[in-house]
Amino acid sequence: MPNQVYLIDDDEAVRDSLVWALEGEGLKVAPYSSAGAFLEAAKRETFGCVVSDIRMERLSGVDLQRRLRELGIDMPVILITGHASLVVAIAALREGAFDFVEKPVDVKYLAQRIHEGLSREDLRRTAWQRRAEAAERIASLSPRERDVFHAVAKGRLNKQIAGDLGISAKTVEIHRARVMEKLYVRSVAELIRLHLAHESRAE
Incomplete structure (x- = not known):
């Protein structure tokens, strides 16, 4: 109300x-x-x-x-x-x-x-509303895309993420592009802001 x-x-x-x-x-x-x-x-x-x-x-x-x-x-x-x-x-x-x-x-x-x-x-x-929108967008990610999303938001580089997840750097790049597209963000800074909004909702 x-x-x-x-x-x-x-x-x-x-x-x-x-x-x-x-x-x-x-x-x-x-x-x-x-x-x-x-x-x-x-x-x-x-x-x-x-x-x-x-x-x-x-x-x-x-x-x-x-x-x-x-x-x-x-x-x-x-x-x-x-x-x-x-x-x-x-x-x-x-x-x-x-x-x-x-x-x-x-x-x-x-x-x-x-x-x-x-x-x-x-x-x-x-x-x-921003936190709710962030949660809705993040829910649309696949489990692997969500892993990449959290890693990018923490400042991990593609090669580091590839090593962490046991996949190739090329595969990380593909997942990363899909994450950016699904979350409607154009930069890592926007992605991090979305991640922070989601984390504050979870508290």
Whole structure:
């Protein structure tokens, strides 16, 4: 779901009010009544910005932030906090929360911070798409072509690759040409960038 705002608050009246206010700021908002409900819907490839009340039953906003990190979901998290939870919010900021907003909520400021978080998400989405495209292209290689691809990306010369794989240098040249063609790259530099994108996806 592209650049969505995920609003989590167990107070229905507050939740509805914030949805109305944020939509008035031109944002697309998906409301959830609990952190658990949102986590059931969240997936690793989800993009957007999470806005969560910090004090909720069962899972708090801080708990939600930690669970998202454990799941590898790196969306920006903005916590809404009252004065009593200010110390907790500051600690959450140190643990990676994008920001916190104190009650009563200044909707204009909250919307501004959400837009900044979504701008960061655009960069993350682009990087993710590049990694996905790299993985798809590499999957089209034969096992031998994949061996040559990894070797070239590590800086091995044709003669060295031939010795490593027990094949002739001419055969390496043929495989290398096919790799370049299948991966739509025109230089070793492009091939290495594709390899790096693929390796970062695997981490």
